[in-house]
Amino acid sequence: MMIRSDIRDNVMAGRRLSAEEGEFLLSPLVDPHEVGELADAAREKKNGPTVYYNLNLHLNPTNVCLYRCKFCAYSRDLGDPRGYVMSDEEILARGREATEAGCTELHIVGGAHPEKPFEWYLGIIRRLHDSFPSLHLKAWTAVEIDHFTRISGRSIKDVLQEFIEAGLGSMPGGGAEIFDPEVRRKICPRKADADRWLEVHRTAHRLGLRTNATMLYGHVETVRQRIDHLVRLRELQDGTGGFQAFVPLKFHPANTLMSHLRPGAAIEDLRMTAVSRLMLDNFDHIKAYWISLGVGPAQAALAYGADDLDGTVRHERIHHDAGAASPDTLSVDRLCRLIVEAGREPVERDSLYRRVDRK
Ligand code: V47
Ligand code: SF4
Helix, strand or coil: CCCCHHHHHHHHCCCCCCHHHHHHHHCCCCCHHHHHHHHHHHHHHHHCCEEEEECEEEECCECECCCCCCCCCCCECCCCCCCCECCHHHHHHHHHHHHHCCCCEEEECCCCCCCCCHHHHHHHHHHHHHHCCCCEEEECCHHHHHHHHHHHCCCHHHHHHHHHHHCEEEECCCCCCCCCHHHHHHHCCCCCCHHHHHHHHHHHHHCCCCEEEEEEECCCCCHHHHHHHHHHHHHHHHHHCCEEEEEEEECCCCCCCCCCCCCCCHHHHHHHHHHHHHHCCCCCEEECCHHHHCHHHHHHHCCCCCCEEEECECCCCCCCCCCCCCCCECCHHHHHHHHHHCCCEEEEECCCCCECCCC
16 A cells, blocks of 8 residues: 555655554555655654764673563562672773763663662762763663662652763663553562653753663564553653663564564564654664664665664673664674665764764
């Protein structure tokens, strides 16, 4: 089916798409390449030829987690021999490795450990920041921040303020999954709900912290629930303007309690990228996370509305444990080649989307 001309006219005139229009574009009956073409036009208006990448490294201090979400292959119960908690030395060594590799960012997320106190998480940020002050620490999902409020008895605002004073630079967008309560009841019933996730980000934005947002798609959710998720993010962004990037995350079923589900087709990932670009008219950046999409599809996503490939990465566990077949890391050279081959101009950014000039 072809795209309705009213939707095409709305996008070309810069008019916001309704939820109903978004649902139409996500329908498998609509040609995904046409949706991509529209998203590409919307991207071009916002970002021109620029595609961003950064130099970063991941740190997951523990995989022991209270919540044990059904889609998570990474987490372990307390007492499971496959569970781990990194020592202070191992954590600092990761900071050193990042600095020596020329990284500008450490991406830090992990489990909500049932026995670790608030001070342990705070200490991770403080020690890394004190030892490597020029490294940007992008840390903790809203679910973890919510967990910190539960174990410390502090408010979201107080927790975030303590982390900012310790050296937190920004927050990643994980833990959002699908906001709809029926879906959360099925896949992650125990952790922070949608309102709490949004409240953490609203508070972070008020305190001047920039954050990202994600959506985990391709499991039990419907088209309507995906669009509802995007609309809620768009509404919060209207109020705060604090989101930098949206990252659609393709579900990887291996080693999870949902391993009976099959990974979705790459073309549907491209459609999801495109619809994200079209619906989230107030987000500056749509990230094609190559770890999750695969390197080839992430490059293709640059023609479907994405303007950011994320980074060099290394030591990513959450998606690899769930069967993602992408490499552990990509060199700067490879990232730049992928972008140039896609007909775009690579720009190294820092965690706040400022251009990094290495000359
Ligand atoms: O919160 C967990 C998701 C997220 C699986 O903000 C899974 O720049 C797929 O949020 N299959 C963590 N996804 C990753 C994340 C992220 C990654 C890169 C950049 C940014 C950013 C954020 O991964 C989790 C969860 O939503 N996840 N298990 C799985 N089996
Ligand atoms: Fe814990 Fe996050 Fe995995 Fe859920 S997705 S079990 S909160 S580590």
